Amino acid sequence: MIVAPALQVEHLSVEFRTRSGIVKALDNVSFAVGKGETLALVGESGSGKSVTAYAIMGILDPAGRVTGGKAMLGALDLLHATPDEIGKVRGREIAMIFQNPRTALNPIRPVGRQIADVLLRHADVTRREAPARAIELLRAVGITDPARRAKAYPFEMSGGMCQRVMIAIALAAKPSLLIADEPTTGLDVTTQAVIMDLIGELAAEIGMATIFITHDLALAAQRAKHIAVMHAGHVVELAETQEMFAHPRHPYTAELIAATPDTAASLDQLASIPGSLPDLRRADLPPCRYSERCPRKLASCDQPLPVMPPENPHTVACWNPL
Amino acid sequence: MTTTLLDITELAKRFPAGKPAGPIARLRKRFAGGPEKLPQVYAVDDVSFTIAQGETVGLVGESGCGKSTLVRVLTRLLDPTDGGIKLGARELSHTPARRFARDQDRKRIQMVFQDAGESVNPRFTAFEAIADPLRRLRGLSGTNLRHKVEEAASRCGLPLELLTRFPHQLSGGQRARVGIARAVAVEPDLLVLDEPTAALDVSVQVVILQLLQRLKRELGMSYLFVSHDLSVVRLLCDRVLVMYLGKIVESGPARAVFDHPLHPYTQALVAAVPSINEHGHTRLRLTGEPRSPIDPDPNVCRFYGRCPNGVDRCKTEMPALRSFPGGREAACHFAELTAQ
Ligand SMILES: Nc1ncnc2c1ncn2[C@@H]1O[C@H](COP(=O)(O)OP(=O)(O)OP(=O)(O)O)[C@@H](O)[C@H]1O
Ligand SMILES: Nc1ncnc2c1ncn2[C@@H]1O[C@H](COP(=O)(O)OP(=O)(O)OP(=O)(O)O)[C@@H](O)[C@H]1O
Numbered sequence: 078m079i080v081a082p083a084l085q086v087e088h089l090s091v092e093f094r095t096r097s098g099i100v101k102a103l104d105n106v107s108f109a110v111g112k113g114e115t116l117a118l119v120g121e122s123g124s125g126k127s128v129t130a131y132a133i134m135g136i137l138d139p140a141g142r143v144t145g146g147k148a149m150l151g152a153l154d155l156l157h158a159t160p161d162e163i164g165k166v167r168g169r170e171i172a173m174i175f176q177n178p179r180t181a182l183n184p185i186r187p188v189g190r191q192i193a194d195v196l197l198r199h200a201d202v203t204r205r206e207a208p209a210r211a212i213e214l215l216r217a218v219g220i221t222d223p224a225r226r227a228k229a230y231p232f233e234m235s236g237g238m239c240q241r242v243m244i245a246i247a248l249a250a251k252p253s254l255l256i257a258d259e260p261t262t263g264l265d266v267t268t269q270a271v272i273m274d275l276i277g278e279l280a281a282e283i284g285m286a287t288i289f290i291t292h293d294l295a296l297a298a299q300r301a302k303h304i305a306v307m308h309a310g311h312v313v314e315l316a317e318t319q320e321m322f323a324h325p326r327h328p329y330t331a332e333l334i335a336a337t338p339d340t341a342a343s344l345d346q347l348a349s350i351p352g353s354l355p356d357l358r359r360a361d362l363p364p365c366r367y368s369e370r371c372p373r374k375l376a377s378c379d380q381p382l383p384v385m386p387p388e389n390p391h392t393v394a395c396w397n398p399l
Numbered sequence: 400m401t402t403t404l405l406d407i408t409e410l411a412k413r414f415p416a417g418k419p420a421g422p423i424a425r426l427r428k429r430f431a432g433g434p435e436k437l438p439q440v441y442a443v444d445d446v447s448f449t450i451a452q453g454e455t456v457g458l459v460g461e462s463g464c465g466k467s468t469l470v471r472v473l474t475r476l477l478d479p480t481d482g483g484i485k486l487g488a489r490e491l492s493h494t495p496a497r498r499f500a501r502d503q504d505r506k507r508i509q510m511v512f513q514d515a516g517e518s519v520n521p522r523f524t525a526f527e528a529i530a531d532p533l534r535r536l537r538g539l540s541g542t543n544l545r546h547k548v549e550e551a552a553s554r555c556g557l558p559l560e561l562l563t564r565f566p567h568q569l570s571g572g573q574r575a576r577v578g579i580a581r582a583v584a585v586e587p588d589l590l591v592l593d594e595p596t597a598a599l600d601v602s603v604q605v606v607i608l609q610l611l612q613r614l615k616r617e618l619g620m621s622y623l624f625v626s627h628d629l630s631v632v633r634l635l636c637d638r639v640l641v642m643y644l645g646k647i648v649e650s651g652p653a654r655a656v657f658d659h660p661l662h663p664y665t666q667a668l669v670a671a672v673p674s675i676n677e678h679g680h681t682r683l684r685l686t687g688e689p690r691s692p693i694d695p696d697p698n699v700c701r702f703y704g705r706c707p708n709g710v711d712r713c714k715t716e717m718p719a720l721r722s723f724p725g726g727r728e729a730a731c732h733f734a735e736l737t738a739q
């Protein structure tokens with residue numbers, strides 16, 4: 078349990094309108110992140126990790142709607158704050174690293190300028206200091222020849238370099254909450270280590286809390302204090318990292334760990350998780366959205382999911398856990 | 400006997416670094432004598448390798464080392480500055496990228512882009528995105544087309560109900576699968592994948608990797624597979640190329656290279672891979688300033704400055720890529736010592 082959370086998300090639900098029906102993307106999502114701590118959000122593609130991040134940031138697609146819950150940043154409920162209140166914290170108090178860096182950057186502005194813009198807007202940096210600080214930040218994210226690279230446009234940089242510019246922008250204002258959506262997927266492991274160290278340093282220095290969205294369980298194991306596992310819009314398991322890997326309790330978590338190529342000797346040995354996410358538009362979604370692909374399903378799985386008391390150190394939304 | 404499908408010789412790609420000087424500065428330079436020489440990024444520098452029919456070759460290396468540039472040049476989306484690209488018997492390097500887009504051999508090379516968002520037209524539904532190359536390159540239409548699109552989608556683990564969605568209505572991994580389905584559907588001879596699994600969760604990743612392996616068996620497809628995930632490269636690839644700042648510094652059978660790397664960069668890379676079983680453990684770091692890819696000194700090893708073994712010789716003589724037993728190559732003055 079987290080004593081003084083930097084962010085507390087409770088019962089968050091989100092829906093999208095589409096031409097072919099309502100997508101129930103998030104249902105009753107709850108978790109908390111402590112000051113200076115990292116919570117990893119893992120789970121299958123399409124399970125709602127990015128939507129969770131967008132909801133907290135207040136940048137859902139116009140077709141999306143928060144249908145319930147709250148997200149408390151200190152005393153401010155981000156989900157029900159006025160645009161004015163949100164505008165004050167976004168970029169300064171909370172910052173986000175997007176999954177898609179190239180589209181998140183301005184294509185017609187040199188990257189050094191883009192970082193300087195953020196510094197001017199959100200950090201107490203003067204117009205004269207800004208360019209040098211921007212170069213410093215580029216160096217910190219491991220860009221070689223930063224003074225020259227500051228003048229480059231995004232199209233002149235590699236995928237991983239754009240990603241690191243995005244990271245520099247997010248960290249520029251030293252936010253108290255960082256939402257990092259797969260910040261290092263485009264990076265080789267040595268550069269990845271540089272970035273994760275940098276995030277770790279800021280966490281230690283200013284108590285920045287981090288929501289770390291990733292598919293890389295090994296990286297989550299190495300860097301996060303807690304892990305929340307998502308499946309089809311639900312948080313199905315939440316525990317301290319070591320505990321989660323030592324004793325996964327939700328059948329889905331166990332499958333996820335078994336599908337990691339980390340230790341496998343050959344491709345045929347790897348098992349994909351049977352079945353796929355249920356169609357989230359269905360009116361008859363079962364209470365446990367994993368039940369239709371679950372090898373441990375019981376008759377009792379059709380009743381509403383057990384509540385996950387927030388004071389438990391290891392919670393699991395399952396009637397027949399491991 | 401293996402037949403060579405792709406033969407790359409001494410390939411180079413350089414980009415101008417920074418904007419050309421303004422007209423006044425240009426005039427001034429002209430009068431100062433000599434032609435104007437802009438600084439250049441040596442993105443790909445003297446790279447040679449081959450891919451055999453039915454072979455899977457991995458390409459790994461640091462962010463910004465030139466992997467995407469290399470694959471964009473060899474798929475003929477970019478024109479090389481220098482060097483040869485032979486596909487089967489045909490030399491492709493002289494065909495300008497613009498013309499190759501309508502070439503009959505276009506369908507023989509397909510590419511899955513690093514950034515799934517970039518390659519998928521935002522106004523195309525997932526169905527249209529997969530159908531488009533099938534229409535253009537394979538001339539399919541009607542029920543044949545629909546059938547082929549659905550087959551490709553389900554092969555890639557993309558639920559058919561998502562086919563009517565637009566890119567912004569899909570998650571990152573769902574978009575990535577559209578990008579893969581689109582390239583696979585054409586059934587090219589060579590499929591180049593630039594980090595195809597980066598946005599995928601492990602379970603979908605397994606589906607894609609096993610699909611690639613099956614297509615290779617069934618259709619004899621060849622792959623060039625760019626990835627940062629060394630465990631995936633080890634499982635999928637017959638051979639691996641390791642790049643550092645525009646150059647290939649090591650190559651060989653994937654397992655041998657990762658188990659006993661000969662080049663110090665490969666050693667550092669392998670050592671940095673996190674593992675599920677070591678919580679909170681931080682590994683050895685490369686220290687020192689990386690060299691700039693802009694107008695690099697041709698006589699200095701590109702890894703000098705960060706290399707733990709660097710000596711004076713490394714800054715006066717660029718190590719050549721040399722052969723080692725077991726089909727391996729490495730470019731380090733100390734590779735013979737390491738190999739023993
Ligand atoms: N604008 C939208 N309209 C309809 N459905 C949407 C929209 N945006 C997201 N979704 C759906 O919501 C679900 C959750 O998407 P989200 O992007 O959060 O997944 P994710 O967990 O981040 O996956 P990934 O790991 O692939 O990025 C997906 O099934 C997705 O298709
Ligand atoms: N259009 C361009 N103009 C100028 N420089 C470029 C251009 N495209 C690429 N570069 C430079 O070429 C180098 C190699 O970039 P490339 O995209 O090939 O790297 P990469 O190995 O794919 O990296 P990543 O793993 O980060 O995707 C980089 O220094 C980059 O800045």
Ligand SMILES: [Mg+2]
Nearest residue numbers: 127176570571
């Ligand atoms: Mg996402």
Ligand SMILES: [Mg+2]
Nearest residue numbers: 235236467513
């Ligand atoms: Mg790239």
